[in-house]
Amino acid sequence: MAELPDQAQVVIIGGGIVGASIAYHLGKLGVSDVLLLERDRYTCGTTWHAAGLVGQLRATENLTRLCRYSLELYSMLEAETGQATGFRQPGAISLATTAERFHELRRTAAVADHLGIEAEVLTPAEAHGLWPRMEIGDVVGAVHLPKDGMVSPVDVTMALLAGARQFGVTTLQRMPVEGLLVEGGRVAGVTTHQGNIRAESVVLAGGMWSRDFAARYGVPLPLHAAEHYYAITQPIEGLSEDTPILRDPNHCAYFKEDARRLLVGLFEPVARPWAMDGIPDVSFAEIPANLDHVTPLLEQAYRRLPFLHDVELRQLFCGPESFTPDDNFILGEAPTLPGLFVAAGFNSIGIQAAGGVGKALAEWIVEGEATMDLAEVDIRRFEPFHAGRRFLAHRTVETLGLLYGMHWPFRQYDTARGVKQSPFHARLADRGACFGETAGWERPNFYAPEGEKAEYRYSYARQNFFPWTAEEHRATREGVGLYDQTSYAKFLLQGRDAETVLQRLSAADMATPVGKVVYTQWLNASGGIEADLTVTRIEEESFLVVTTAATRFRDFHYLKASIGDARAFLTDITSGLATLGIMGPGSRDFLSRLTSADLSNESFPFATSQEIELGYGIIRAMRITYVGELGWELYIPTEFALHVFDEITREGGAHELRFCGFHAMASCRLEKGYRHWGHDIGPEDSPIEAGLGFAVGWDKDADFVGREAIEAQRKRGPAKRLLQFQIHDPEVMLYHDEPIYRDGERVGLTTSGGWGHTLGAAVALGYARGEPGCLDGDWIRSGEWEIEVTGKRYPASASLRAGYDPRSQRVRS
Structure with missing residues (x-):
């Protein structure tokens, strides 16, 4: 039995391809004090039965970067380690049997070309030339x-382990980790039957x-096992x-050659x-095939390759x-x-992703943040509820198939719905709301x-809700619209050091008077x-932080971790406050009929907040907008929520107040050029690049995270700028x-887009790259701009300023 060290810088739990890749890349970065522990034998979990496909293209640019790196790594791994990997590049063909699928494939081909991935759009005949034995009668492209x-x-995993050992990493199999050592709320190592091993970091x-395993320590990990089928034929001449x-x-099928046999995956x-009650302690697990389930799927797959009806099956495999x-x-x-650190839940792309994942997580551990x-x-x-057994069991029914489903714009999940509902949900449903889901919240989209x-009714063209959203958009621009924004996350930071914490974390100046609303980035x-959020000082030592529903968990813990030893404490009050947006040029007159508060510009200027009476309730009104119009967000204690809602809707009558959904909000915010975190801005985009320099407190006395980096960029000039684009073609x-x-010349990709009903154009935001310091208005105006959609380029206008109300006069009216 191997002798265990009593400490290591990093301990990795798991000897599949992902754990092996992390060990390899840590070693490559010079971190040799790494110990990888496998409970049984290497690859015995799911790696051993994986199909081994290594595609390059994923849904986004950064995931594609990870997978492309995997391909490059695997191509040279055998030469580096002396361990065979079975690497080869036969290429891949994706078929479309509907016009919409072909539209989707052509969109992905355009992205592939932008990312430097060789991609060819084929006619059915050309595809048949590459795969002559397939049936192409229904193929569109x-x-x-x-x-x-x-x-x-298996061979790639062994090569990665061999490479890791060459870098000085220790790897042991048949050495199960029994638990974690936790001290002071932080991981301190692992426990095994041979004793404890202390470590600075542990990778699960x-x-x-x-x-x-993670649930034992209060860490929610939303992943669930599902049966996954493939069949392998006898050799085919x-x-x-x-x-x-x-x-x-x-x-719902793929086909790959495997030692002159054909593997048919489903x-x-x-x-x-x-294993809905927990994963058993098994190795090299095989699940008895459910023939009633899998036979119709194989019959469907065989329609593409009818000759397979005459080929004997060698194996019908089902594994988790x-x-x-x-x-x-x-x-x-x-x-x-x-x-x-966690690396898990790979949704059948573990082999494809493992190389890039190992590199990315190793860098994260070494650098202290993602690179x-x-x-x-x-x-x-x-969210923590995502890791619930019942939720996962219900959602997993759907997610496996979505890997080969259509990736429709605005596609909503069908399973595990209704998790979170605002107090207004039933009333909105009665008014015709169609709900979408974000972080478990059911939100009215239209x-x-x-x-x-x-x-x-999904499509890549104008969907069924287009004219209805247009009316909601126009009501917001011309009258009064009501938005249910209850899903927004709300935190309360309190204490004598609360301002100090926020000053250190926020790019904007947080030394503000009570009642001031500050838009800032962390x-x-x-x-x-x-x-990307707002912070309102509601008392001298109390701040209300409002951020998006999708980033609640992320932002809460980012702020909490930043408190450190400061005298401040953080509370999530999302559930305690329902939120309604009353937006549009008529919002002041409308709300003035419901409250005695003075809503004039002089008494209630833009970017301020006050408590007001509305009906019998005391609520917080915040004059802020994400649609680019005069308006107020109303933060209502949940016990008053329905009362306040009914007061508002009674006053609104049958015609004056229009109920509006998040698609209308998105259309309005795109026209106004408002950014969306996760699409237009993120961890690789600076405020200068994103056109948010106005939100930075350049002159504030306090230092803040990232200040040095953006001040240096400000001097040299950015190498990319976020622009607004318009295409005046009703078909686009x-x-x-x-x-x-x-x-x-290709200079970037759009980050988000939609139809601007007021501008009468397809509107998008996107980054254009160029020479640092030269990306100014003259550079933009002097260029001929185009945007490519499914292989065709359309003339577009480009601007640093919003096409709608660029001076924000309407917002401040």
């Missing part, structure tokens, strides 16, 4: 990625066992190892969760894989247990008129934007990730 690859998952890469991987998403739309509620993996330091924007996979994006169903050391719809061209 295809996309070919010639450099996509595949590996032997335990695959589908990670959820239950003439099947070459150069045969491209073939993906047929509309038939991603069914209705999956079967596995873990899936998360949003089909993205979980990465990062647990906010509730510092020192514990790239990983928000979409960050552990902090989830309102269907009488006689119409409150439901989505930055990282590199000047990137970690949070912009969403995000459309390539941007200036004078025929």
